[in-house]
Amino acid sequence: MTAYRIKVADTPAEHEQIHALNYATFVEEIPQHARNAQRRLVDRFDAENEYVVSVDAAGAVLGMLALRARRPFSLDQKLARLDDHLPPHRSVCELRLLAVRPDWRRSRMLRDLLAFAAQRAIVEGHDLAVISGTTRQLDLYGRLGFAPFGPLVGTAEAMFQPMYLTLESFLQRGGKSLGLPTGTARTSACFLPGPVSRSPAVTEAFAAASMSHRSAEFAALMDRTRARISQLTGAADAVLLVGSGTLANDVVAHSMRGLGQRGVVLANGEFGERLIDQARRTGLRFEPLRKPWGESFTEDEIAGVLRRERAAWLWGVHCETSTGVMNDLGLLKRAASSTGCELCVDCISSIGCVPVDLSGVRLASGASGKGLAAYAGVAMVLLGGPAPRLSAPVPRYLDLEYWLHHRSMPFTHSSNLLSALAMALETGNFAARYAQIERDGRWLRQALRARGLGVVAPEAAACPAVATIALPRALSSLAVAAALENQGTRLSARSGYLVERNWIQVALMGPYDRGALRELPDALARAIASCGATKDQAA
Secondary structure (H helix, E strand, C coil), X not given: CCCEEEEECCCHHHHHHHHHHHXXXXXXXXXXXXXXXXXXXXXXXCCCCEEEEEEECCCCXXXXXXXXXXXXXXXXXXXXXXXXXXXXXXXXXXXXXXXXXXXXXXXXXXXXXXXXXXXHHHHCCCCEEEEEEEHHHHHHHHHCCCEECCCCEEECCEXXXXXXXXXXXXXXXXXXXXXXXXXXCCCCEEECCCCCCCCHHHHHHHHCCCCCCCCHHHHHHHHHHHHHHHHHHCCCEEEEEECCHHHHHHHHXXXXXXXXXXXXXXXXXXXXXXXXXXXXXXXXXXXXXXXCCCCCCCHHHHHHHHHHHCCCEEXXXXXXXXXXXXXXXXXXXXXXXXXXXXXXXXXXXXXXXXCCCCCCCCEEEEECCCCCCCCCCEEEEEEXXXXXXXXXCCCHHHCHHHHHHCCCCCCCCCHHHHHHHHHXXXXXXXXXXXXXXXXXXXXXXHHHHHCCCEECCCHHHECCCEEEEECCCCCCHHHHHHHHHHCCEEEECCCHHHHHHCEEEEECCCCCCHHHHHXXXXXXXXXXXXXXXXXXXXX
């Protein structure tokens, strides 16, 4: 048999073939609908269906499955009080019209269609799916984790069993039947800055039995993890809190009140602007130094402002994720040292992606869910010395000295998050990882520019792990991202600052599929072309 690929149907030709396959399956094979001369069956929910299809190299549709989340479902019309039969859930979708050409039914195509559709449902936030399963395939549905409920529906010639599939059942039973590792779902290629993909070892560590944060075992795990992150970054010590990188920056901001009366905050992108906002909310006295998004600072202009303001501290972002610009950490150190002020740095998107040397840095922030490729939820404050002494109290959860005094565990902590982070630090070959990201990032930027796509960061200041792409205003960045997602590739486009500027973003942070990366520039060019063609047709 020839090769095929699984995708979301997005062309008129594919939809016409769907109507033909729908007729062949649900009229001629399963006598559910009346015959017609056109041998074409358009589903009554066609406009609301998302069709997952398998196509060969010539574009022929070999199999299909429809996903729909709008009520009422077709099953609502067959079974009264449908919700009374369903287990607790957040969001439910309906899977319908599963059809595969007879010559492909003994292949693994059926499993691939179901795996892709399940991943789409998970990405869209559904944790329960319902079907009307043909009685001819009940054993198959049972192996996939579907549970029957209610009476049979349909006609004597075409009987169906209502069934549901929970997310947990799919991951534990269906995933195994689909040839996936137990407890996981097959994922699309992920090029998001977060959440990132994770190694099986990290996933297994997260799933281990929880332990008390007051236990000796937890204390030893905490001490070991703090030591490893300090060793990786060159920091003198580390505090690990339960929270996001924003929490780490809030702790840094409150701690900076002990560094002196006045400082300077740098901003040349979204996350520098967030530091300015956090400094203001904390009541710090400072002068903002801004550059246009995508531009870099010079040592002279930073040092000049520090001297003019008689600044006691400087706060900036190392990797400005929004634009993909890497602000030179060595330059920031020199500017701060030449004026005798303390340096504080947001390293949330750089730790684990590029070498980070925090020697000479008083305070820095990090997070577990990006370059370290663990689960989001551990906020890190890294220190180059003792915590700054504060003259006035701060909220207890933001008191860095308090956290240090209690060895990073004064309050309830998550052993699962900490175990996953510890495993990521212990098993990560960071030297090899840095080299790979550097090579792949350089190749990606060259490939994008060769196809006429505008990379926001200039090459001399580009972060290897982030490529932000400015699309022409004639195209919708969200539409381009959706077209890629329909092909199984996820990248960042939905953050407000990206939408506002019509940007999309490729991140090489967690473990990523290098084969998918090699295909990405061409896939992106095709997605742009298809969105442009759609726009032209609409006009």
